[in-house]
Amino acid sequence: MTGGGGVRADLRAELRDGRGMLATFSLLGCAEVIELVALAGFDAVILDMEHGPFDLQQMSRCLVAAHLRGMPVITRVANGDPSMIGKVLDLGADGVLAPHIGSAAEARALVAAARFAPEGERGAHPWVRAADFDGASGGSAAGWFADANSRAAVLAMVEGADALHNLEEIVHVTGLDAVFLGPVDLAQALGVPGQPDHELVVSALTRARAVAAEAGLATAVFAASPERARSWLDKGLGLVAYGVDSKLILDGLRSARDRGRP
Numbered sequence: 001m002t003g004g005g006g007v008r009a010d011l012r013a014e015l016r017d018g019r020g021m022l023a024t025f026s027l028l029g030c031a032e033v034i035e036l037v038a039l040a041g042f043d044a045v046i047l048d049m050e051h052g053p054f055d056l057q058q059m060s061r062c063l064v065a066a067h068l069r070g071m072p073v074i075t076r077v078a079n080g081d082p083s084m085i086g087k088v089l090d091l092g093a094d095g096v097l098a099p100h101i102g103s104a105a106e107a108r109a110l111v112a113a114a115r116f117a118p119e120g121e122r123g124a125h126p127w128v129r130a131a132d133f134d135g136a137s138g139g140s141a142a143g144w145f146a147d148a149n150s151r152a153a154v155l156a157m158v159e160g161a162d163a164l165h166n167l168e169e170i171v172h173v174t175g176l177d178a179v180f181l182g183p184v185d186l187a188q189a190l191g192v193p194g195q196p197d198h199e200l201v202v203s204a205l206t207r208a209r210a211v212a213a214e215a216g217l218a219t220a221v222f223a224a225s226p227e228r229a230r231s232w233l234d235k236g237l238g239l240v241a242y243g244v245d246s247k248l249i250l251d252g253l254r255s256a257r258d259r260g261r262p
């Protein structure tokens with residue numbers, strides 16, 4: 001999307017350049033909240049269709065709000081369903097994130113769903129919002145397909161024992177832009193549920209980041225606390241997603257209540 005008054009950041013290039021983006025997850029899928037996330041100065045937002053109850057219409061409004069405020073959007077789909085991956089990219093998501101990628105074959109399928117031929121098998125329809133509803137970029141539909149292929153970021157969540165086991169192969173899948181480490185699910189997988197900051201989890205994440213870096217791949221990670229977010233950004237991760245909009249709002253309201261009471 002380039003028109004409509006919005007500013008389109010190149011998320012893929014930013015991940016590649018590794019400037020250390022600070023994002024947050026959105027569970028609420030509310031356009032006004034997305035604007036607040038942008039106004040607060042976050043570098044990106046992740047619309048969470050794995051855990052958020054919102055539908056595609058709400059997601060579409062969130063995308064418009066984010067882009068009007070110049071903030072890129074990653075959509076976390078609920079699973080690897082290729083038709084949903086194509087749909088969220090058609091709606092204008094700058095990147096797609098799939099949960100629980102456990103093998104190179106799953107990562108390859110994710111890339112194929114996100115890229116048009118010849119790089120992949122994304123269903124082609126150039127009159128979508130991502131193409132400004134125009135069916136063309138630089139004067140041709142072919143131009144838009146090439147542009148979309150070069151811009152859509154593809155991120156695979158590494159958050160299970162299978163993913164850790166197969167990581168060397170996953171990070172070498174062509175077309176993948178980043179692995180996104182999930183400490184919450186990893187804590188479950190490593191037998192320390194509810195402890196995403198447990199030493200076992202943090203050292204598994206640190207090892208996974210090293211494997212990705214060795215392969216020249218960016219790493220993103222979820223951080224439940226600001227301290228953990230800062231520590232990952234200090235270590236040079238490409239993107240850190242700190243918190244979830246619903247919990248950040250709850251914390252803000254609790255703090256306002258405490259400050260407002262005599």
Ligand code: 3PY
Nearest residue numbers: 159182183184185222
């Ligand atoms: C995880 O930490 O498992 C996540 O998926 C973050 O949302």
Ligand code: MG
Nearest residue numbers: 159182184185
């Ligand atoms: Mg998870």
